[in-house]
Amino acid sequence: MDHLFSTGVFARMCNVTKQTLFHYDDIGLLKPHHKDNKGYRYYSYKQFDTMYVIESLKEIEMSLSEIKVFMENTTPELMVKMFSAKSVTLQKKIDNLIRIQKVIEQKISITESANETDFSSITLEEVNEEYLYLSEPILDSSSKHLAEIIADFYHVCSNKFNEGFSIGMMIGKEQLLQGDFDIYKYLYTKISSESIESKVYRKIENKQVIGYHVGSYESLGETYSNLLAYIDKNQYSISNYGYEEYILDAISVNDSNQYVTKIIIPVEI
Numbered sequence: 001m002d003h004l005f006s007t008g009v010f011a012r013m014c015n016v017t018k019q020t021l022f023h024y025d026d027i028g029l030l031k032p033h034h035k036d037n038k039g040y041r042y043y044s045y046k047q048f049d050t051m052y053v054i055e056s057l058k059e060i061e062m063s064l065s066e067i068k069v070f071m072e073n074t075t076p077e078l079m080v081k082m083f084s085a086k087s088v089t090l091q092k093k094i095d096n097l098i099r100i101q102k103v104i105e106q107k108i109s110i111t112e113s114a115n116e117t118d119f120s121s122i123t124l125e126e127v128n129e130e131y132l133y134l135s136e137p138i139l140d141s142s143s144k145h146l147a148e149i150i151a152d153f154y155h156v157c158s159n160k161f162n163e164g165f166s167i168g169m170m171i172g173k174e175q176l177l178q179g180d181f182d183i184y185k186y187l188y189t190k191i192s193s194e195s196i197e198s199k200v201y202r203k204i205e206n207k208q209v210i211g212y213h214v215g216s217y218e219s220l221g222e223t224y225s226n227l228l229a230y231i232d233k234n235q236y237s238i239s240n241y242g243y244e245e246y247i248l249d250a251i252s253v254n255d256s257n258q259y260v261t262k263i264i265i266p267v268e269i
Contacts, residue, residue: 004042004043006042007021007043013048022041024064027064029054030047053071054067107166110166111247111248111252114247114248122230124208124234128206130203132203133189134188138186141182157189169184169186170184170185170188170243171244179221179224188243207268208265208267209227209231209236209266209267210263211227212262217261220263224242236267236269237267242263242264244263245264
């Protein structure tokens with residue numbers, strides 16, 4: 001007889017409870033290798049692989065009844081077919097978890113950086129070129145149209161990219177000069193490298209005036225005006241789109257008066 005393990009020992013080996021093994025026995029999913037005349041259950045080390053498969057299939061959301069039917073009727077061909085399908089499903093879950101992890105890591109990085117930032121400052125900074133993936137053009141500022149653009153863009157980004165970057169807004173040079181700070185051209189998200197897709201915009205301006213708006217989004221115009229006054233005072237000229245990036249939002253603070261928005265205006269000096 002193979003070396004056998006008591007229910008308690010086998011449960012520890014498989015990282016499950018004894019009650020789980022009792023239940024699997026009751027429903028006929030995994031019978032013990034041997035029961036003695038006192039009713040004690042004993043399991044073979046060869047059943048460890050079977051148990052691992054059962055627990056793995058549970059992790060990919062197969063019910064115990066589905067697992068039982070599969071194991072009772074399995075053939076090499078059926079196993080390959082089912083496992084191939086489950087592998088595709090599992091990869092999608094992995095990709096989604098990677099995306100979520102990157103979003104979390106990016107949020108941590110942004111928030112930690114915010115804790116060391118003077119939000120009252122306006123600065124001129126040099127930056128490296130970046131690549132932005134753009135939404136469809138925002139053709140009008142109606143709330144319905146903007147909501148549709150945002151919904152579509154979030155859907156595309158969540159399925160296309162695993163970058164972890166948040167979504168920002170772009171405002172045209174003409175709108176900046178006219179003071180139309182609530183009329184946007186595009187939504188965007190940063191991506192790590194250039195793509196052949198037409199919606200990727202290469203942001204090459206290396207000098208940017210950067211300021212921070214503390215407060216609700218409705219009062220963003222005040223900070224835009226301050227940045228434009230700074231640009232005018234220093235005799236810079238706006239070179240292209242302005243950008244909004246959301247540093248502290250509803251995920252970070254519970255009062256909209258504490259929201260922080262980073263405003264970026266590329267300039268020529």
